[in-house]
Amino acid sequence: MELNVLRYIVLSPLIGFLINGIGGKRLGHRAVGLVANATVLISFLIGVYAFTVLLSMPVNERLLTDTVYTWISAGALTIDVKLMMDPLSVVMALVVSGVGFLIHVYSLGYMHEDRGYARYFSFLNLFMFSMLLLVLSSNIVLMFVGWEGVGLCSYLLIGFWYEKDSAANAGKKAFITNRIGDYGFLLGLFLLASSLASKGVLSLDFTAMAGHVALLSPAVLTVIGVLLFVGATGKSAQLPLYVWLPDAMEGPTPVSALIHAATMVTAGVYMIARMNFLYVLAPTALEVVAVVGALTALYAATIGLVQNDIKRVLAYSTISQLGYMFMGVGVGAFSAGIFHLMTHAFFKALLFLAAGSVMHALSGEQDMRKMGGLRTKIPVTYAVFLAAALAIAGIPGLSGFFSKDSILAAAYGSGHTVVWLLGFITALLTGLYIFRLMSMTFYGESRIDEHTAHHIHESPKVMTVPLIILAALSIIGGYVGVPRLLGNIFGWHDSDMFVHFLAPVFPVVPAHKMPVAVETWLMIGSIAMAVLGVFAALYVYVTKRMQPAKSAAQAVPGLYRLLLNKYYVDELYNAVIIRPLMALSRSFLWKFFDVWIVDGTVNGSAYVTEWASARLRKIQTGDFQVYVTIFLIGVFSVLAYFVLR
Amino acid sequence: MISHVLIAIISVLLVAAYLAAVLAGNPVYSALSMGIAFFLTALLFVLLGAPFLAAVQVIIYVGAMLVLFLFIVMMFDLNKSSLTPVRFKPSTILSYFLIMLVLLTGFFVARSVVRMPSGFAITGFGSARNIGFNLMHYYLLPFELASFVLLVGVFGAIAFIKNRRGT
Amino acid sequence: MDFLRENILSVVIFLPLAGLLAGAFINRESKSALRWLTLAVAVIEFAVSLLLVVWFDPSATGMQLVERYTWIPAYNIEYHVGVDGLSLLLILLTTFLTPLVLLGSWTYIKKQEKDYYLWFLALETGMVGVFASLDLILFYVFWEAMLVPMYIIIGVWGGPRRIYAAVKFFIYTMFGSLLMLIAIIYLYFAHGSQTGAYTFDVLKLYGTYLPASVQGWLFAAFALSFAIKVPLFPFHTWLPDAHVEAPTGGSVILAGVLLKMGTYGYMRFAMPLFPAAANAFLPYLAVLAIIGIIYGALVAMMQPDIKKLVAYSSVSHLGFVILGLVALNIQSVDGAVLQMVNHGLSTGALFLLVGMLYERRHTRELSEFGGIAKKMPVFATIFMIATLSSIGLPGLNGFVGEFLILIGSFFAKPAYAVFAGTGVILGAVYMLRTYQKVFWGRTTNAANEGLKDMSPREIIVMVPILIMIVWIGVYPKPFLAIIQSASKSYIQYVRPRAAALPVYRQGPAFRTPERLK
């Protein structure tokens, strides 16, 4: 069904961007904030309206489209600017605009003092535009526009405080790493387009592709799937392209919450879910996704265990949680992955915003070794933080539990035992690192220096209200997707609502049906792991005042240092790729090859000519009589030739 | 027949005059020899049926150009810089003029030999009228261009010689 | 109006020359009169050239708005001009950039202003003439004629090594074009002896039958000439020198228009005239183009001088255009033509901006800058947009061209796109590195403290380019519509059998996937 208001969901933040971007400084703080927030709110409200329209439609016809205009048309290749909204996009759009709106509101308070207030909000609006375009586009190229657009905003916002070299570097790193992923994505896109074209279908529309990918051979589909996933590893910070995300914490905290936790980084998951029609036909590619996701989840969680910067812990946690999502979609449980995406958006945004509130209270301090005992000083922040921490740890009853459990169940149920095991261990680590963070920040005695301690204050309402809303969502957000098992136990009819809602988009996962006993034991197991992690962290960091952690670090200093330095991956990339490439470019290609060989040949031929003419020039005495004589000799030679021949 | 003989004689003299002009050590002698060569040429022209040209030859070459050359040489004493330190002798110069005088007489003799019709070549093959007719009809444009070149030459010469202030 | 319509191309070609004649009578001391006159001429020229678009019919194939007069009857040389989509866009690019460049040079040029502005008008005539000519000799005349003004612009108003750069530029280009002249003459006689009609009309010469070996040589002559102009690796070394030494206006026109003459030459002359040879040479050209893309980007990455960096980036970008031309399908060729325009806009914008920076600081060394964003926010914003356009961010012009080229070359041969695609990554690397070094970080250099942001005049110079950058990025359809018939006939000339390739069926309109029913 054609629904032409869809375009305003996307357009509204763009208008906000233009007003704030051009008008910016002249408008004043109040107007800038109003415009930025209002435009996002409008998007959200239209999204809700579209959602209701969607709900009113028959289940299998739930699809709204909005063709705006033809963008590119070259030969048979036509790419429209066309938006579509199906259950998957509406979930994404609502999460993006809803969480986005809350973060916008929060930013009003957080960024109030900042010089680049208008710039900040215009970038944020541009981000909303790109992200909404990404999730609502109806073809893969338009999606790529949003894909790159969010990358740009990420770059601009990470480098928002561009005077800090670390921020500038981090922004650049993020963009370039993403570009490497995008390269894979583009190749996948090209391969998809060309192989479809060879079957006589030159369309990049999702629905058109969905109807025709079955024509392609599994090998081609696998390659396409893996290439697209390379793009996802860049955008969603998976191994091996995750390196930009921890550095991205240089940006303002609401940006970390919005872009680097709740929305943009999940674009990769969304993309794979969107392309599910392709991935289900390429099981090997899905296998790759699942394994990479599981490995990333574990890998990032181990690093998160030892980091001391509050935002970095959260960053690695994000990477780890994204790994869960990929694990979910990788084992074919697309709705579980998206479910976790949604709940993660709530609690991770909340974690970041709350961390921002902590930093706000501590005059910008980010090192957890200089925190502690904040529980009583900033109670609202503490309360919401605790809710989020419990949610992410997977404590039953909170949103994270439902989503994470359905992923693990799907992994086990589909026979991916190793993947499940990795996820299972990660569940323990999750509880451990997040409560390590809680302990170091909120419990125990204060390690805050005198001066800072004096200024501790709770954040203003404009910041705490979004926190509370998000906390509520983190707690109850999971109930839209209560697993059938629990639903049966508690006698809820509407259990697994989320899966049902998304069912028209995703293929049913047959492996999900396993014996109730196994499922129950799995659930109990993961609850046990989460609880174990939480209590272990509390025991080590609160009861024993970090002593066990310190002695453990001393016992295996090598391992500790390895984790602290993030497995030296940055250094490895630096030594293996970046430096050699720079050295090659500078010393060989430019200074030697270009200057000496290529230009040397050009100039060399000029020099040879010059040298030869310097010699030949001696003939030119400048004496005109010599010239006359030579000329006469020539004339007579010619004459002689004609006379004597 | 007489004309044939005369042509032969004049040819020999022409070669001699040319050699004298080219090989002369002194530019004055060279120029004078050139004058003689021009006279001889005029004679030849008369014998070859071009009396008008003969007259022009004498008037322009001998009357104008030779004088110009001599004038320049004399005025600036160009000998000073020439490599050959030969001084010119008045007697030699006089003899050159004598030769010219003889040749001038020869010119009239030659004219009588070829027996021009009455009046100085008013009509006939190489007559002024015919040449003039040709010039003004078939060669009008080149003729005018030549005159223009001459005019430009005059201006150019003046411009060169003019002593500009400061140079 | 009828007169104008019938002679519109000649008007566009010679209007700047008329302006030059008028300007010649202005006293060289009245500089502002000269400036305004040339600017007015250039603006009127642009307005008149817009009439070309009005009268151009995108759906028709072949040349339009043709004018044809005998010029040198003895050799059947004609004054024969006309436009198709390709030349139309490039003419518009020329007339669009020239007034901006003139306005941009307002305060940059500080000596012999009169000569500068008048030479620029001469240059414009030459450039438009090159793009409009359909007679090979006429083309050659304009091609060479346009060298002279550029030579003088670099040589007189350039930087410290301007003479070296100007001479290198001139002789290098001349070297190639002489080979082309010989090939033109050969072609003339070959065609004449076959058909009895001696002509330099390129449209008639398209069908000339030539043995493969001869085609090879002639194609090599043409291709070399244009490769130098493009510049295709490894004929690129004149470019960094010329760009670095040229004054801002010279750099903009050099990058924006002159380099396009090389690619234009490939598309109009070298490839369609010698299709057999072109097909044989295609893989080599593609490899050179790809090497150029990667090599240009890698070398650009390490340049300490901003202008040199942009110059090497041009090598990289033009590699994309050539790749698009040799991939020989409608997407890649459309993309290549659009990319010619895009490169003119984005690189032109970058050179203008670097020029503004140079005017303020008299240096282009990256290490001299840092933290400029704080001093010149407007400038930093505009520079960012130009940078993003240059690295092909979707939504801006660069993406549409690069995307079409890459997808087209992938259709032709996946390996092309695989290698060329790395240029997309490297492009981001060197441009962002530059941007960071210039604009971000703290202002450490005291000389940068007092920098003034852009003046209204400078903003006026940049705004039209920015509008075009966004326009082509967001709504490229009108441009693609203009291009399409030109690229179709190009493909048909070069690969006549391409028509027999499977015609892609349009994907079905929206349909619910089978398994959901």
Next chain:
Amino acid sequence: MNYQLLFVLSFVLFVVGMIGVAMRRNVIIVLVSLELMLNAVNILFVSASKYLHTLDGQVFVIMVITIAAAEAAIALALVVRLFRTMGMVKIDDLKRLKW
């Protein structure tokens, strides 16, 4: 009449003049030789005119004489100029064109 002889004569004269132009170092003598070369050509023209019995040759002679006069005027002016500025008229000193 043996016209060949006349043609040979003009040729010989021309060569003699050429030798002067090529060999002599005094500018004046070079110029004289130049005039003599032109004169040799004139002789050829007139002979040919008689031989072919057309007047064109004679008309050309008029032209040649005109041009010769102009040339002599310019050349001598140059000599004067040269003498004034450089104080010499030796041909082999005139190598300024070669640097």
